Amino acid sequence: MSAPLTIGRMLTAHARLKPHRIGARDLERALTFKEWNDRANKLANALLGLGLRKGDRVAVLAYNCVEWAEIYGAAAKSGIVAVPINFRLVGPEIRYIVEDADASALIVQDVLAHEIEAIRDGLSIPAGNFVHFGQAAAPAGYRGYEDLIAAASDAEPSDQPGPDDAWTLMYTSGTTGNPKGAIRGHRGMSMLALMTEVELGIHGRDDALLVMPMCHANSLNFFSAFVYVGATITIFSRKSFDPELCLRIFGEMGATFTSLVPTHYGMMLEVPTSQRERFRFDRVDKLMISSAPARAETKRAVMEMFPNSGLFELYGSTEAGWVTMLHPHEQFDKLGTVGREVVGSAPILLLDDDGNEVPDGQPGELFSCGPYSFDGYWRQPEKTREAFRGDYCTVGDVALRDEDGYIRLIDRKKNIIITGGENVYPTEIEAVLAGHPSLRDVAVIGLPDLKWGERVHAVVVPRDGATIDPGALIDWCKPHLAGYKRPRSVMIAAADDLPRTATGKVQHRLLRQRIIDKGEGG
Known part of the structure; x- marks a missing residue:
């Protein structure tokens, strides 16, 4: 009888074929494929020992760290469904996801345990199924993650999941109403890994640097693809993005791939040339940019900084996986597009x-x-x-x-703005405003207007040292946009004033509501 192809079984295979190669690491510790496989087996058996069974959900709240590789591996070996929670959420939002998922256990990193402590009494998770990991000792009422692993068997779980079983339950951003849990199964993730291998040409000699949150589909999807080919996975275990550190990892740890949003690339490009020149980026041969439009000058500068790398652009979603891909040779011929359908x-x-x-x-x-x-x-x-x-x-x-x-x-x-009966797409206006030399960032929303129903309102973040005249900025749009599309009002803001998802996308509806609630926006 043939065994279904899952991340768990691929991890087992790599542990047998290349036991001493580094399989997963963060910036603090590294695991060979054998160590990773053994710990994933132990965690799977430990969770089953807590009474969980195939199909039960385990919620996970943590920053990026190598434990994510163990947890996703354990879920793939036991049939337990991982429910990753965005670490930017607060108590009531976390409570909603844990309860909606009907989670049977919860794993939390020590630095985020306070968020769970604030809501723990009201959760329906059994008292003995709260698990804690990190540098700090487990508080009262929690089991220690390392204690569970130390006491469990490293044997492969006997009842492993099939292709139609669920692997993850990943909640959408929830910018309107409560978030929805998207179910991703083993068959779909196997196919997505295969298509990623075909599109990008990834292989077992790669070293993938995963910067985006491991609780998000972008990193999970690339994690899956690189596990399948037996590449090394390096998880960027920092709470926030450090551009100089990211460059150092490329130069010193030999990363060959990463996926970033345009803001990340922009921050790396702002690192002084004298600091960048300390590192060599010869091994970097594949870069991905996604989640927001990128300027032509940003793309050119990235390709100059990483001269041996091809730059890909991706559009996808938690629900659909990869949808389109723009390949390196198409970057400037089809600038502004996200490519064509992914193969398959x-x-x-x-x-x-x-x-x-x-x-x-x-x-x-x-x-x-x-x-x-x-x-x-x-x-x-x-x-x-x-x-x-x-x-x-x-x-x-x-x-x-x-x-x-x-x-x-x-x-x-x-996000469509309806002004005077006309449909206006904010992204089109943002693309024009992004070309203004004094702007660092921009978000366009619709605000209530007695005359027009809604009016186009731009929230702009100036570059350091730049001064913005709202009227002059509106006039600057005239050659580029029809009258009904041009902003009727402009607000100058700081970068932190733009609410974002875990992948850096501006949450337009949340921004709009904040401005309305505060009575701002003119």
Whole structure:
């Protein structure tokens, strides 16, 4: 009988074939494939020993660290479903996810234990199933993570999951209402790993630096792909992004790949040349940029800093996995697009509100169909039905396709501004404003307006030392935007004033609500 292909079984295979090679590490400690496999087995058996069974959920709250590799591995070997929680959330938000997932256990890092302590009394998790790890000793009422591992067997769990079983339950950002749990199964993750290998040409000699949060789909998806090929995975175990440290890791630890948002690349480019020149980046051969539009000058500067690397651009989602890819040779020929369908996917559909396909050049809601789409929203059949049209799924993004089949993202359907009866897409305006030499960042939202219904409002972050004249900035848009698209008001803000998701995306609806609640925005 053939064994289903899962991350757990691939980890077992690499532990046998290359036991002494570094498999997973953070900036504090490293595990060979054999050590990683043994610890994943022990953790799997320890969780089963707490009474969990295949299909039960274990919630995880932690910053980036090598324990994520052990936890995801243990879940893949036991059939227990990992529920990663965004470490930026606070008590009530954490409580909602833990309770909605009906978690049977919770693993928390010591530096985040205070968030759990504030809500622990109201959680339905059994008293003995709170697990604690880190430098600090486990507080009363918690089991020590290392104690559990030390006492457990390193034998492979006997009842491992099949391809149709769930592996993760990952909650969406929840910018409107409560977040939804997206179910990802082993079959889909196996196919996504395969497609990533084909698109990027990754192999077992790679060393993937995972900077994005391990609680997020971006890092989880790349984690899976590099585990499959038996590459080394380096987890950026810092609470916040340190651009100089990231450059040093490339230069000294031999990383060959990373996936970052444009803001991260911009921060690395701001590191003084004298400091950058201390490091060699010869091994870096694949870079990914995603989650937000990148300027042409940013892309050129990144390619100059990493001369041996190809720069890829990606569009995807927690639910759909990878949707499109823009390859290195296409970066400037198709600037502003996110490429075409990832290999193995069906042609993208762009549909109007009546479900009809729109012609090229016209905006429509994007539906994708790949062999690795999510299995549905946890306990939300109505939301699941809304997300699918047959085998095609959507997260509400609006896009258009050019005559060569390249996809240009316009905006999220929920972010559309309707002003004077016209639909305005904030991303289009943000792309224009991003070209202003005095702006570091920008977000465009719609604010209530008695005359127009909504008015276009720009929140801008100046570059250091720059002075912004709101009226002059609006005038600067005139050659680039139709009158109804140009901002009618401008707010100058600090970078920290823009609320973001874990991957750096601006949360437009949250920003809008904050401005309305404070009575700002003119």
